[in-house]
Structures are given as structure tokens and as C-alpha cells.
Amino acid sequence: MTLVDRLIHGISLTAALIAATILLTIFVIVQYEVVMRYVFNAPTYWTNEVSSFAIAWVGFLGAGYVLRIGRQLEIDIVTSRLRTSARRWLGTATDLVAGVFCGLITVLSYNFVSISHMIQASSASELDTPLWIPYLAVPIGFGILTLELFVRIAARWGLVEGRVVDRTIVHVD
DSSP states (O other): OHHHHHHHHHHHHHHHHHHHHHHHHHHHHHHHHHHHHHTSSOOOSSHHHHHHHHHHHHHHHHHHHHHHTTOSOOOOTTGGGSOHHHHHHHHHHHHHHHHHHHHHHHHHHHHHHHHHHHTTOBOSSSSOOBTHHHHTHHHHHHHHHHHHHHHHHHHHTTOSTTOOSSOOOOOOO
């Protein structure tokens, strides 16, 4: 299982690095638009659409890595009061439900991307972006989340060497 965990970690990390690169690119694009619009009085027609689609990619590509490192938003008002074994069982159940949900979204959104590609759907803008490109972020992101959730279940039960899921709970007051 450790090999599978390392492989999925590599996928999540690569996706997060791509997301960070896209975020940097969005920053550059927006700065370019500001200069073009307010300095040269020549606004671009493409920056809004590109940056909007790109920010969706950032969110979906980064989600799996955020889950892996445990930085997702988590409401623990109940779970923080449970014993470790009860937290493990409840965590396993919620990760299983989330994993099945994410897997279902992966399949359904892939089908949606395929249909968008088949009918050659495109944005109603001057850029005429093929919509399967921004839509593809959904199955990729949810696919990575699905993998992370199932590895997380294995880690909860000690099947992944060197990985602890149930850390000490930190509260922010």
C-alpha cells in the first residue's frame, strides 16, 4: 500500500504544483489586463474568460493535495470529543461516503466532458473556448480526491506506512 500511497502523493503534488503555476499565471494575466486597460486604454477581450476558467482549475487541482496535508476546513465540534477509536470509525465512514460521492462525480463529469467535446460546445464569447477544456478540471480534481480519500481510509487503519491521519486537533480561538 505504501507504493500506491507514494504514487497518489505524486499525482496530488504534481496537480498542486500545476495549480500553483496556474495561479501565478492568473496573477500575470490580471496584471497585464490592468496595464493594458488603464495605461494604454486598450482592454483585452480574453483575460476575464481565461482567468475565470483558470481559477476553476486551481481549485480542482489543489483539492486533493489540501486533503492529503489535512488543511481542509473541518468542523470538529463532535469528533473532538470522541475517543480515538470512535474517531477512526466515524472518519472511515465519512471518507467512504465522500470517496463514493467523489468517484460518482468523477464518472458523471467525465461523461459531461465527453458530450461537450462531441458536440463541440464552446463559450459564447470572442474567445470561443471549447468548453470541454475548463470542464475537464472537474473529473480530474474529483478523481484525485477519490484516490486521496481511499488512501486516507487505508492510512486510518495503519495500512500506509509512515502516515497518520488522526492528528492532534488544533483549535483556533
